[in-house]
Amino acid sequence: MGRNLLTFAARCKQKRLYVSVKEKLLVHCARPPRSVLYDEDAGLLLDIASGKTLAVADTQVQALEERTDHQTMRPYVSLLLQDGRALALAEAGIAFSPVFTNTGPLAELAAAVCWRDFYTLVQQLKHELYGHPDVEPGPATVRVLMCCLAIVDGARAAGFDVGREEQELEWHLRELERRAPPG
Numbered sequence: 001m002g003r004n005l006l007t008f009a010a011r012c013k014q015k016r017l018y019v020s021v022k023e024k025l026l027v028h029c030a031r032p033p034r035s036v037l038y039d040e041d042a043g044l045l046l047d048i049a050s051g052k053t054l055a056v057a058d059t060q061v062q063a064l065e066e067r068t069d070h071q072t073m074r075p076y077v078s079l080l081l082q083d084g085r086a087l088a089l090a091e092a093g094i095a096f097s098p099v100f101t102n103t104g105p106l107a108e109l110a111a112a113v114c115w116r117d118f119y120t121l122v123q124q125l126k127h128e129l130y131g132h133p134d135v136e137p138g139p140a141t142v143r144v145l146m147c148c149l150a151i152v153d154g155a156r157a158a159g160f161d162v163g164r165e166e167q168e169l170e171w172h173l174r175e176l177e178r179r180a181p182p183g
Contacts, residue, residue: 022058028066028077028089036089047093050115054080054094054159085158094117099153102147118151118165122172129175137176145169145176 022040029038031043037046043057056079063080067091073099082132083164088095109117121144128141128164156162 002024013092020058021061021064024066024077025058025089028075031075033091035091035093045089045094046113049093050119051057051157052094052160054087054088054114056159087113087158089164094158096154096158097148098150099157100150102152102153106147106150107141108143108147109150113154118148118155121148121151122168125172129172129179133179136181137179141176145172148172 001125024039025045029036035048038044039046041057043055043060044054045054045056046086047054060081060083061079061080062082063078065078067076067078068074069076072091074091076095079087079089083086086097090112095114095115097111098106098109098113098179099113119159125148126140126143129137129174148165152162152165154167155165
């Protein structure tokens, strides 16, 4: 029995049925449409939509699972890292969970978000704040800002540098506070 198992393992290796984490990341990131790139030498993932990089060495990956998105029927890769971070490499980019510590729960956000979601919401926020300067911001505008904050907090928890996004949200928050109705 033991010899047969070893022979089977050797045949699998010859047929490349066992694929390393690095190889799986490279194959997935090379599959069109390319929304995430992987630099195996540097151990970096590049989210194409945002230009943001995330350090993820193949040795940090505890679990890697290829899955299919039930809505789009497109493949994605689910990653669980040794430090507990969970990511997905999806058609929209690098996906991560929003963090609601500073905002409370927000039903508007999915369980997994990406930088494209953030930029879409920031555009909406800017339109509401600066495109209509004569209109008093309402609760919906505050909710959009809160969604942006939850995404940035999630991105920080995932390991992204979010300094520029935090600074931009501070500007928008000041504008929101300046135009808010008195107490």
